[in-house]
Amino acid sequence: MEARTRRRVRDPIATRETILEAASNLLAKDGLEGVSLSAVAHLAAVNRGTAYQHFETREKLIEATIQWVSDKLFRAVFGDPETIGDRRVEEVDTAALTDRLCDFAMENPEICRVWLQQVLASPDPSQDPFWREYAGSLQRFADTKLAMPGIDAEVFSVMNLAGVFFWPIFARAHAANEEERNALTKRFSHEILRLSMYGSMNASHFPEVAARLAAEDGAKRD
Amino acid sequence: MEARTRRRVRDPIATRETILEAASNLLAKDGLEGVSLSAVAHLAAVNRGTAYQHFETREKLIEATIQWVSDKLFRAVFGDPETIGDRRVEEVDTAALTDRLCDFAMENPEICRVWLQQVLASPDPSQDPFWREYAGSLQRFADTKLAMPGIDAEVFSVMNLAGVFFWPIFARAHAANEEERNALTKRFSHEILRLSMYGSMNASHFPEVAARLAAEDGAKRD
DNA sequence: GCGTCACTGAACAGCAATGTTGACTGAGAT
DNA sequence: ATCTCAGTCAACATTGCTGTTCAGTGACGC
Numbered sequence: 001m002e003a004r005t006r007r008r009v010r011d012p013i014a015t016r017e018t019i020l021e022a023a024s025n026l027l028a029k030d031g032l033e034g035v036s037l038s039a040v041a042h043l044a045a046v047n048r049g050t051a052y053q054h055f056e057t058r059e060k061l062i063e064a065t066i067q068w069v070s071d072k073l074f075r076a077v078f079g080d081p082e083t084i085g086d087r088r089v090e091e092v093d094t095a096a097l098t099d100r101l102c103d104f105a106m107e108n109p110e111i112c113r114v115w116l117q118q119v120l121a122s123p124d125p126s127q128d129p130f131w132r133e134y135a136g137s138l139q140r141f142a143d144t145k146l147a148m149p150g151i152d153a154e155v156f157s158v159m160n161l162a163g164v165f166f167w168p169i170f171a172r173a174h175a176a177n178e179e180e181r182n183a184l185t186k187r188f189s190h191e192i193l194r195l196s197m198y199g200s201m202n203a204s205h206f207p208e209v210a211a212r213l214a215a216e217d218g219a220k221r222d
Numbered sequence: 223m224e225a226r227t228r229r230r231v232r233d234p235i236a237t238r239e240t241i242l243e244a245a246s247n248l249l250a251k252d253g254l255e256g257v258s259l260s261a262v263a264h265l266a267a268v269n270r271g272t273a274y275q276h277f278e279t280r281e282k283l284i285e286a287t288i289q290w291v292s293d294k295l296f297r298a299v300f301g302d303p304e305t306i307g308d309r310r311v312e313e314v315d316t317a318a319l320t321d322r323l324c325d326f327a328m329e330n331p332e333i334c335r336v337w338l339q340q341v342l343a344s345p346d347p348s349q350d351p352f353w354r355e356y357a358g359s360l361q362r363f364a365d366t367k368l369a370m371p372g373i374d375a376e377v378f379s380v381m382n383l384a385g386v387f388f389w390p391i392f393a394r395a396h397a398a399n400e401e402e403r404n405a406l407t408k409r410f411s412h413e414i415l416r417l418s419m420y421g422s423m424n425a426s427h428f429p430e431v432a433a434r435l436a437a438e439d440g441a442k443r444d
Numbered sequence: 445g446c447g448t449c450a451c452t453g454a455a456c457a458g459c460a461a462t463g464t465t466g467a468c469t470g471a472g473a474t
Numbered sequence: 475a476t477c478t479c480a481g482t483c484a485a486c487a488t489t490g491c492t493g494t495t496c497a498g499t500g501a502c503g504c
Contacts, residue, residue: 159389
């Protein structure tokens with residue numbers, strides 16, 4: 001009885017964080033529909049009125065939640081956005097970046113889910129800071145000698161990101177335990193690396209595709 | 223006045239179709255949240271009571287809508303599900319399949335959006351008939367000599383599908399007219415084909431990645 | 445012509461979520 | 475010590491959607 005009616009100690013920042021985390025979990029589980037202030041407040045074990053004090057309206061809560069998730073994702077993959085300008089652009093290790101992404105995605109499928117949902121709802125997803133940074137990295141990679149010539153970095157990054165974030169959603173249903181999840185992560189990063197190195201088609205059997213690609217590349221240069 | 227109160231001609235099948243189409247448009251635009259029977263009925267220019275006549279509850283309407291979209295997608299890409307068993311499994315033309323997918327995706331971004339949402343919401347997306355058929359096609363391709371050896375068809379199909387369906391969502395914001403949209407479709411199918419043929423990494427610069435891949439492939443064979 | 449059936453319009457109760465208000469509490473400033 | 479105010483909370487009015495019901499209406503098949 002005491003515990004139930006015990007007042008939360010006054011710590012606005014932590015309270016806000018608690019609410020945002022609850023909201024992001026609900027968003028991942030049930031989508032936008034599941035995010036009601038009642039449900040969020042209940043999950044966060046906070047009074048509904050308190051939630052309204054932190055976020056004027058439901059819309060603003062959702063906006064803040066998406067921002068929060070996006071920021072978390074960004075930091076997990078790229079580190080502190082403040083210092084990102086300082087780093088050497090030459091050091092683009094795509095394989096390592098992809099490995100980090102895969103690991104993070106398998107560890108935090110809810111975050112990925114929210115990010116995907118946000119992209120689906122957004123009127124212009126290409127403004128998303130995380131995507132921009134990722135696409136930028138791949139662009140810098142594509143400009144090096146390490147990459148195959150003529151890569152369309154935008155297409156390439158959409159494919160990679162969509163794949164990496166979707167894989168846990170397909171895979172999770174089959175992973176009963178930690179061990180299986182690790183195996184699935186490994187399967188994915190192996191395959192994405194393999195596709196990056198060798199592609200999926202045996203080039204020697206597809207002369208006409210090679211011709212088509214060459215023709216299209218030629219046309220592009222006009 | 224006359225037009226406003228004009229009664230809809232009696233045609234249950236067409237009415238049902240109208241409702242489903244309105245529902246799928248709302249679903250694509252606003253997600254699950256946007257699909258209220260009031261909104262759907264309004265968009266379909268049908269009485270709310272009529273909608274309830276066709277679909278007992280909101281849940282059943284949504285279920286039927288997703289089914290409807292899934293079926294539409296399946297037919298557009300694979301043709302009639304009834305006759306699919308009759309076809310020769312040897313004729314797996316991945317490039318053509320991908321081209322068809324890209325075109326369809328750019329022409330019908332709403333359908334893709336709904337499909338992606340459904341996958342995000344589903345507890346086990348790998349049961350989805352469209353994905354199964356697609357993954358099956360890629361598996362059959364992977365088993366031929368035309369493919370590079372050792373492809374993980376499941377990973378490969380998740381990457382491809384996610385990429386193909388996401389591309390229009392990123393691209394659409396930038397496509398002002400038909401012409402630009404065509405260009406973006408072309409960009410995507412070109413890039414996916416290029417990646418399929420040659421990958422993204424210049425193999426000669428990555429001996430250590432090649433070694434890692436070989437080691438992992440060796441380990442898998444135990 | 446007559447009954448059937450898809451559709452319309454309007455009303456109703458029930459419910460859950462929204463957003464508002466005002467009272468209370470306790471940590472930190474004066 | 476007490477004043478202040480951000481933070482917390484319960485209760486209220488309001489809104490909008492759901493699902494139901496029912497009395498019509500007109501198109502179509504028999």
